[in-house]
Each structure stands twice: as structure tokens, then as C-alpha cells.
Amino acid sequence: xxxxxxxxxxxxxxxxxxxxxxxxxxxxxxxxxxxxxxxxxxxxxxxxxxxxxxxxxxxxxxxxxxxxxxxxxxxxxxxxxxxxxxxxxxxxxxxxxxxxxxxxxxxxxxxxxxxxxxxxxxxxxxxxxxxxxxxxxxxxxxxxxxxxxxxxxxxxxxxxxxxxxxxxxxxxxxxxxxxxxxxxxxxxxxxxxxxxxxxxxxxxxxxxxxxxxxxxxxxxxxxxxxxxxxxxxxxxxxxxxxxxxxxxxxxxxxxxxxxxxxxxxxxxxxxxxxxxxxxxxxxxxxxxxxxxxxxxxxxxxxxxxxxxxxxxxxxxxxxxxxxxxxxxxxxxxxxxxxxxxxxxxxxxxxxxxxxxxxxxxxxxxxxxxxxxxxxxxxxxxxxxxxxxxxxxxxxxxxxxxxxxxxxxxxxxxxxxxxxxxxxxxxxxxxxxxxxxxxxxxxxxxxxxxxxxxxxxxxxxxxxxxxxxxxxxxxxxxxxxxxxxxxxxxxxxxxxxxxxxxxxxxxxxxxxxxxxxxxxxxxxxxxxxxxxxxxxxxxxxxxxxxxxxxxxxxxxxxxxxxxxxxxxxxxxxxxxxxxxxxxxxxxxxxxxxxxxxxxxxxxxxxxxxxxxxxxxxxxxxxx
Amino acid sequence: xxxxxxxxxxxxxxxxxxxxxxxxxxxxxxxxxxxxxxxxxxxxxxxxxxxxxxxxxxxxxxxxxxxxxxxxxxxxxxxxxxxxxxxxxxxxxxxxxxxxxxxxxxxxxxxxxxxxxxxxxxxxxxxxxxxxxxxxxxxxxxxxxxxxxxxxxxxxxxxxxxxxxxxxxxxxxxxx
Numbered sequence: 001x002x003x004x005x006x007x008x009x010x011x012x013x014x015x016x017x018x019x020x021x022x023x024x025x026x027x028x029x030x031x032x033x034x035x036x037x038x039x040x041x042x043x044x045x046x047x048x049x050x051x052x053x054x055x056x057x058x059x060x061x062x063x064x065x066x067x068x069x070x071x072x073x074x075x076x077x078x079x080x081x082x083x084x085x086x087x088x089x090x091x092x093x094x095x096x097x098x099x100x101x102x103x104x105x106x107x108x109x110x111x112x113x114x115x116x117x118x119x120x121x122x123x124x125x126x127x128x129x130x131x132x133x134x135x136x137x138x139x140x141x142x143x144x145x146x147x148x149x150x151x152x153x154x155x156x157x158x159x160x161x162x163x164x165x166x167x168x169x170x171x172x173x174x175x176x177x178x179x180x181x182x183x184x185x186x187x188x189x190x191x192x193x194x195x196x197x198x199x200x201x202x203x204x205x206x207x208x209x210x211x212x213x214x215x216x217x218x219x220x221x222x223x224x225x226x227x228x229x230x231x232x233x234x235x236x237x238x239x240x241x242x243x244x245x246x247x248x249x250x251x252x253x254x255x256x257x258x259x260x261x262x263x264x265x266x267x268x269x270x271x272x273x274x275x276x277x278x279x280x281x282x283x284x285x286x287x288x289x290x291x292x293x294x295x296x297x298x299x300x301x302x303x304x305x306x307x308x309x310x311x312x313x314x315x316x317x318x319x320x321x322x323x324x325x326x327x328x329x330x331x332x333x334x335x336x337x338x339x340x341x342x343x344x345x346x347x348x349x350x351x352x353x354x355x356x357x358x359x360x361x362x363x364x365x366x367x368x369x370x371x372x373x374x375x376x377x378x379x380x381x382x383x384x385x386x387x388x389x390x391x392x393x394x395x396x397x398x399x400x401x402x403x404x405x406x407x408x409x410x411x412x413x414x415x416x417x418x419x420x421x422x423x424x425x426x427x428x429x430x431x432x433x434x435x436x437x438x439x440x441x442x443x444x445x446x447x448x449x450x451x452x453x454x455x456x457x458x459x460x461x462x463x464x465x466x467x468x469x470x471x472x473x474x475x476x477x478x479x480x481x482x483x484x485x486x487x488x489x490x491x492x493x494x495x496x497x498x499x500x501x502x503x504x505x506x507x508x509x510x511x512x513x514x515x516x517x518x519x520x521x522x523x524x525x526x527x528x529x530x531x532x533x534x535x536x537x538x539x540x541x542x543x544x545x546x547x548x549x550x551x552x553x554x555x556x557x558x559x560x561x562x563x564x565x566x567x568x569x570x571x572x573x574x575x576x577x578x579x580x581x582x583x584x585x586x587x588x589x590x591x592x593x594x595x596x597x598x599x600x601x602x603x604x605x606x607x608x609x610x611x612x613x614x615x616x617x618x619x620x621x622x
Numbered sequence: 623x624x625x626x627x628x629x630x631x632x633x634x635x636x637x638x639x640x641x642x643x644x645x646x647x648x649x650x651x652x653x654x655x656x657x658x659x660x661x662x663x664x665x666x667x668x669x670x671x672x673x674x675x676x677x678x679x680x681x682x683x684x685x686x687x688x689x690x691x692x693x694x695x696x697x698x699x700x701x702x703x704x705x706x707x708x709x710x711x712x713x714x715x716x717x718x719x720x721x722x723x724x725x726x727x728x729x730x731x732x733x734x735x736x737x738x739x740x741x742x743x744x745x746x747x748x749x750x751x752x753x754x755x756x757x758x759x760x761x762x763x764x765x766x767x768x769x770x771x772x773x774x775x776x777x778x779x780x781x782x783x784x785x786x787x788x789x790x791x792x793x794x795x796x797x798x
Contacts, residue, residue, distance in 0.1 A: 180664060320794055391656050391659060391661070420660060420678050421682050422679045481659075481660035481678070542665065546665070593667055597669040600670045601669075603670075604657075607658075608657055611653045611654050612633070612650070
């Protein structure tokens with residue numbers, strides 16, 4: 001893909017070393033990794049020269065794990081141990097997963113997230129995804145010739161907190177430092193907007209293998225602002241395959257196929273769907289293990305008919321996003337199509353009819369998300385000068401709130417709030433002498449708690465006994481730039497506090513991750529220790545380099561004594577980093593962070609005052 | 623750092639009046655985010671990341687507040703030491719309350735009947751009334767300095783906003 005050159009050599013952060021950063025599109029069907037090399041974003045190939053990695057993981061009885069095409073081949077012969085479309089299970093309980101009955105897996109309905117029993121034991125979707133991510137990390141490191149500083153991982157914009165957290169956990173498990181979780185349609189908008197120097201309101205219609213997103217963005221010079229986002233976290237190309245699979249069963253008179261036959265028929269369905277993009281009619285011929293013969297022909301128009309309700313399901317999110325944005329379809333200057341499923345002609349037609357214009361399909365819908373993610377990763381890793389950077393303002397897709405009396409959900413942060421964001425709400429006790437209060441954190445738009453996603457439950461204890469209604473408990477929701485929530489509850493009169501990272505309910509507890517990391521690296525313990533040391537050394541180098549640069553620019557913000565203290569802290573960190581003790585470096589890093597806090601804060605103030613100064617001049621001129 | 627956080631208007635270099643130049647507000651907001659946004663600090667120390675998140679959060683809160691006619695009105699009142707008392711003060715003119723009841727009735731009926739056109743029409747009327755209230759609030763705050771009247775207007779705007787939300791919800795429900 002020919003992108004505008006976005007970084008001229010003179011403008012990069014040279015003479016500092018270029019940091020290796022990547023963008024990873026962790027897709028339902030395929031995953032891929034991209035990077036920016038010499039200012040040009042490109043997708044990285046595997047050893048056979050292929051870009052797309054099928055998101056398929058095969059667990060073999062001998063302890064080996066195959067990922068990608070090798071795993072895909074095993075689909076029909078060993079369906080139970082070959083996990084496809086695992087993204088659909090991320091952060092989801094068994095009851096949330098559609099078509100369970102036709103899936104060949106041995107599900108374990110664990111608390112929070114569903115698990116899969118394989119020949120290598122029970123696996124969480126996080127572990128399965130981590131296999132895919134690890135494969136891509138290794139590909140990137142081999143191709144770039146060094147360890148990654150970090151990566152931007154994309155997620156569907158409509159992913160809720162649990163799904164985002166699960167994705168971040170998977171990356172961590174794969175040994176990836178996550179620079180940012182980036183919404184897929186936003187990543188596509190970056191790639192599209194920069195290539196075409198677009199200005200105005202754009203819609204991104206992203207129909208992937210298992211998820212649908214619709215984001216409305218305002219693009220102006222150097223700013224990508226998401227105005228509204230909507231979607232369906234369980235609607236995608238897979239559902240079209242499934243519809244077609246059912247049609248084949250019906251028309252071939254097959255009921256209850258075996259796991260292997262079912263998987264073969266599903267693969268056939270996908271193949272037929274893809275061929276119908278270019279062909280008007282496709283023959284379906286297959287002899288099953290059961291001896292049943294399939295001999296059918298499917299016309300494109302029939303396929304459009306049997307999947308019309310699926311396409312129609314994307315209309316509601318489109319309308320909702322426009323209403324949230326306060327816009328009409330004609331306000332949208334262009335509609336960017338993303339995701340392999342948007343290749344289907346009847347999808348393009350429906351979208352075109354809705355917006356009254358031909359959708360933009362000049363980008364490769366399979367790679368545009370990874371390309372945008374790579375561009376963002378390049379910026380986040382610090383490879384470009386601040387003046388050249390674009391500003392990306394994204395939103396949360398679903399409202400966040402807490403349960404109140406009577407099983408009702410009270411919203412604290414409404415959907416489409418620009419992140420990072422924080423909101424607080426005060427609650428009080430309803431009984432005399434009440435010393436504890438339970439909170440139930442929810443995500444969703446519905447009024448009834450039962451219709452929202454439960455993210456976490458926690459308790460604030462140690463409230464001093466008071467009469468009912470006298471305590472003032474402030475609950476603060478903070479959503480960071482990854483779209484992840486943390487909640488704090490604090491009794492205002494006494495300062496009793498409880499904080500939760502909204503994690504354990506659907507994500508994995510920290511010790512669970514540690515356990516997986518350990519077992520994953522069992523055969524390579526030295527390697528892991530080495531990696532840990534290397535990571536700390538890289539981190540120390542990064543922090544020292546950044547601080548020294550900052551001191552050159554803004555050293556005058558410190559008194560001589562403060563300067564001496566900070567210099568001493570740098571020296572201590574340098575000497576720790578020169579050693580071989582990862583823990584010692586970590587401890588020095590922490591104390592260094594404390595020492596540099598005040599300096600960072602003054603630099604921030606200075607930079608803000610500079611930003612404001614421009615406007616003061618304007619005012620005088622008025 | 624704290625003095626910068628005392629007043630949203632000062633943060634964006636704007637005069638503390640109800641009437642604001644929205645283009646200038648937005649430009650000042652974007653300039654500020656360009657400096658403080660977490661994407662600028664992703665490769666720096668934890669201390670800087672934390673500060674950046676706090677500032678970007680604050681900038682978003684300030685911008686959101688000043689951009690919304692209702693929240694801006696409420697904020698100007700707060701700066702002047704007046705609490706609009708949404709929960710406790712529900713004393714409204716009989717005329718306004720009657721109108722509210724009629725609208726709610728119309729909303730309920732249209733929702734029952736699944737009447738999209740009526741809902742859209744209702745939404746338009748509320749937007750129109752809302753605009754009039756914004757102008758009225760501007761005069762009360764910036765010209766007449768009549769804080770009691772302004773608080774009353776803000777409460778009315780709050781009513782309308784709630785109604786608007788309910789209409790939107792009803793419309794969304796109809797589309798499913």
C-alpha cells in the first residue's frame with residue numbers, strides 16, 4: 001500500500017536509537033503485525049512470505065503448540081484441540097457465546113471467562129490468544145532484528161472492559177509490552193486519513209470475522225477525534241459462515257453431523273462465501289465421513305437473502321452512532337470499509353444505500369488496521385518529534401455505572417465519553433450504624449442490572465458507624481487511555497478507602513497470569529530470567545535517556561540542590577542497570593520515579609502554560 | 623499546578639462568562655491535549671504517564687463542561703456560589719410543569735404506539751425550546767446577573783435534557 005511518507009529523516013528522534021515498535025491486529029479469523037520502517041508502514045511477513053496469520057491454535061498431545069496455517073490444517077482431523085475464532089470467547093462466559101452447540105470444543109464454564117479443555121489441559125481464551133500474539137512477536141523480532149520496545153494491540157471499539165482486559169493480559173502473557181490498546185476502526189481511520197489527507201466527518205464500518213464496529217470520526221489537521229462509536233461485539237463473518245452452514249445442512253438433508261464433518265462443512269461454507277464475492281454462483285460438493293453426499297449450487301442472490309438479517313443487524317448501530325454524534329447520514333463525507341467481511345457485495349450495497357454514497361474500498365480491508373496500529377506504535381514508542389505527532393481522541397463505547405437499590409443500574413460515565421476520563425458520584429448508607437457498603441460495577445446501556453455486564457464487585461469496609469444517610473461515600477471511576485476502568489470508593493469524612501482494578505471478575509487475577517507465565521516458560525527458565533533482566537535494563541535506559549533529554553531542555557526548573565539529587569538518582573540507576581540483578585534495577589527504577597516526580601510535574605506545568613500563552617495573545621488582539 | 627486547575631475558563635484562556643466562543647474553546651482544548659495527552663508520554667517514566675493521565679482527564683472534564691450549554695450554566699452558577707439544587711428544589715412555574723406533563727404523556731403514548739414520527743417531532747420541539755432557554759440563560763448570567771432566575775433556567779434545561787434522553791432511548795428501542 002502506498003502511504004504518504006509520514007516521517008522525514010530529519011524529524012525523527014535521531015540521534016537517539018530508533019525503538020522497535022509494532023502494531024498488531026489480533027483478529028477473529030486472521031492476525032497480523034506491521035511496523036514503520038524508514039518512515040513507511042508495512043506489514044511483516046512470515047518465513048514463507050505470508051502476512052496473514054490464521055488465528056488458529058492447535059494443541060498437540062506431545063506438548064507442542066502449532067499456530068496459524070499448520071494449526072488450520074488440523075482443524076478437520078482434530079477439531080477439539082484446534083481452537084479457531086478464540087476472540088469470540090475473550091472476556092466472555094459460556095452463556096454469552098453464540099452457536100455453542102455447533103462448536104466442537106469441550107467447554108468448561110469457569111467463573112467469569114469460559115475455558116476450553118484440550119489434550120494439554122484446560123486453556124483460557126487468554127492463553128490461546130497469547131499463542132497467536134507470541135507467534136507475531138517472534139515474527140516481528142526476527143524481521144526487525146531486535147527485541148520490541150512495545151506494541152499497539154488493536155481491539156474492536158465495541159469491546160467492553162472485560163474483553164479489553166483479557167486482550168491486554170494475553171499480550172502480557174506473550175511477552176509483549178503493550179503501548180496502547182487501540183480501537184480497530186480508529187486504527188483504520190489513522191491509516192486512511194493520513195494517506196488521503198482527509199478532513200471532515202468519516203464513518204468507519206468495520207465488519208470482521210467476529211465483531212462489528214461503527215465509529216464516527218472527525219478528522220482535521222493533525223486531529224483524529226472519535227465522536228461516537230457503536231457496534232455488536234458478537235457479529236461478524238463467522239455468522240455468515242454459520243448461516244450458510246445451516247443452509248447446506250437443510251438443503252442436503254443432513255442432521256447432526258459429527259464434529260469433524262461439522263468443521264469440514266464450516267470450512268466449506270467459508271470458502272463458498274469468499275468465492276461468491278467474485279462469482280455469481282458456486283457449486284458445493286463434498287463427501288462427508290458419514291457417507292453423506294453434498295451436491296448443491298448456491299447463487300449469490302440466495303446467499304444475500306439468507307444472510308440479509310445479519311446485514312440488517314448492522315443498521316441499528318449505524319443509526320445509534322449517528323444519533324449519538326448528532327449527525328445525519330448526509331453529514332458523513334466518506335465511509336471507510338474495514339474487515340474481510342466487507343468484501344461481500346450485499347454488505348457494501350446496504351452501507352452505500354444507508355449513507356447515500358459508494359463506500360471507500362481502496363484500502364486493503366485486511367491490513368489497514370495493523371498499518372494504523374503500527375503508525376500509532378511508532379509515535380508511542382517515541383520515534384517521532386512531538387510537533388509531528390497527530391492527536392488521537394477516542395471514547396468509551398459503553399456506559400459504566402454501579403448497581404443501586406432495586407436492581408437498577410446507575411450510569412456514572414456515559415458512553416462516548418472521551419478518554420481518559422474520570423467521574424465521581426456520592427452515595428450514602430441506608431441503615432443506622434452501617435459499616436460496610438457493597439458495590440457492583442456494571443457496563444452497558446440498559447436500566448436493569450441483569451441486562452448489563454457485571455465487571456466487578458467490591459466492598460468498602462470500615463465506615464465509622466453513623467446514622468443512616470450521614471456517611472458520604474464518593475465512588476470514582478477512572479478510565480485510562482486504553483479504555484480500562486479502575487474504581488475507587490472513599491468515605492469522605494474519615495478517608496477510609498477501597499480501590500479495585502476492575503479485573504478479577506472477567507479478566508485473570510494477577511497470580512493467575514504469573515502462574516501461566518511460569519508454566520509457559522518452564523522449559524526456558526533461563527531465557528525468562530534473561531528476558532526479565534533485559535527488560536529492566538531497557539526500561540532503565542529509556543528512563544535515563546528521557547530524563548537527561550528533559551534536563552537539557554528544562555534543567556533550570558530545578559534548584560541546585562534538587563538538580564544534585566536527581567543527578568544522584570540517575571547515577572544510582574545507571575550503576576544498577578550496569579549490573580545483572582533485575583530486582584535491583586527494578587527497585588532503583590521505583591525510587592528514581594519518585595525522585596523525578598516533581599521535575600516531571602514542573603515540566604508538565606511549563607508545557608501547559610506555553611500552550612495557554614498562545615491563546616492569551618489572541619485575547620489581547622480581540 | 624493547582625492554580626491551573628482552579629477554573630476551567632482560565633485553563634482555556636477564556637473569559638468566565640456564559641457566552642463562549644466554541645471554536646476558540648475547542649482550539650484551546652486541542653492545543654492543551656496536544657501537550658498533555660497520554661499518547662505523548664507512552665515512552666516516558668511512570669511519573670510522567672500518571673501526570674499526563676491526570677491532566678488529560680482534567681482537560682476532558684473541563685472541555686465537556688464548558689461545551690455543554692447545561693453544564694456550563696451550572697458551572698458558572700457554581701463559580702458564583704450558587705447551587706442549582708436539582709434534587710431538592712423542584713419549584714417550577716405551574717405552566718412549565720403542565721407542559722412537562724403533556725410532553726411526558728405524549729412521549730409515553732408515542733412509545734407505546736411505536737410512533738417514530740411523533741417521537742422525532744417531540745425531539746425537535748424540545749431542541750427548539752432548549753435553544754431558547756440557552757439564550758435566556760445567557761442574558762440572565764452575563765447581562766442581568768440574576769442568579770436565582772438563572773438557577774431556575776438551569777433546572778428547566780435539566781428537565782429537557784432528561785426528556786431528550788428518554789426520547790432517544792425510545793427511538794433506539796424502536797429500531798431493534
